[in-house]
Amino acid sequence: MYRRKKNFNTIIRYLLATAGAVLMIFPFLFMVSNAFKANVYVIEYPPKLIPDNPSIENFISAWTSNNFQLYFLNSALVALVATVGTVLFAAFTAYAFARFEFKGKEILFGLMLIVLMIPDMISIIPRFYLARSLDLRNSLWGLILFYIASGITGNTFFLRGFFESLPKELEEAMTIDGANPFEIFFRLAIPLSKPALATVGIFSFLGNWDEYVWALTIIDKPAKRTLPIAIYSFQGQHGTEWGLVFAAMIIALIPVLIIFISLQRYFAGGITSGAFKG
Numbered sequence: 001m002y003r004r005k006k007n008f009n010t011i012i013r014y015l016l017a018t019a020g021a022v023l024m025i026f027p028f029l030f031m032v033s034n035a036f037k038a039n040v041y042v043i044e045y046p047p048k049l050i051p052d053n054p055s056i057e058n059f060i061s062a063w064t065s066n067n068f069q070l071y072f073l074n075s076a077l078v079a080l081v082a083t084v085g086t087v088l089f090a091a092f093t094a095y096a097f098a099r100f101e102f103k104g105k106e107i108l109f110g111l112m113l114i115v116l117m118i119p120d121m122i123s124i125i126p127r128f129y130l131a132r133s134l135d136l137r138n139s140l141w142g143l144i145l146f147y148i149a150s151g152i153t154g155n156t157f158f159l160r161g162f163f164e165s166l167p168k169e170l171e172e173a174m175t176i177d178g179a180n181p182f183e184i185f186f187r188l189a190i191p192l193s194k195p196a197l198a199t200v201g202i203f204s205f206l207g208n209w210d211e212y213v214w215a216l217t218i219i220d221k222p223a224k225r226t227l228p229i230a231i232y233s234f235q236g237q238h239g240t241e242w243g244l245v246f247a248a249m250i251i252a253l254i255p256v257l258i259i260f261i262s263l264q265r266y267f268a269g270g271i272t273s274g275a276f277k278g
Contacts, residue, residue, distance in 0.1 A: 042243045
């Protein structure tokens, strides 16, 4: 009786997991399917997941029109530089909170957590005036610097727990051998923290790559636009040709998949470390 009940519960869990997976995957499959259809067949009724005559014309049109290649390069530059800066500065800050004692440390860390709770939309007007006063409007640096600043707080909270879990005996041994704090940080803490840093890097890149509101706020010049703005502009300039929009979305998804696949071996370990070692 117990065994039957256990098997029944297992079947129910598998069915629920399968249903959830289908609900999450279906919109993506719908997007991919319509990206390979001619515009006249997009969003047809009844819907077909497998196109009758698949074509890559939408991908070619999306890539070659509306300065899409320039916007793609802008987004790649902004996302990569901002991600590297966020990971580096968050690692420095988190290590300082985890390993050094200084006056007001916990108060300062608490203030950082309070900042983390403030919605971005509340601070967008002060940030706009700050960017204008620093002459960062219509500049990719205006995106990069603010992406780094907005990403440090949450990632510091995540990385602090990981750094605190590292054995202090290893650091003490390096100190006895004459290593200074910077050498300990770069030669010991960073190599041991690859899973956590990879996790922070993936989430930071995804957030920087997809960010829309701040880019729309401070960028007016077409030559400085990023990919989310370019994809949105397809709807107006092409009369909402959904096949073209879906194709552009898939192209924008490729770098994210590349980053995730290349770092996935660290990703699961980093999530677990941040959850249980903090």
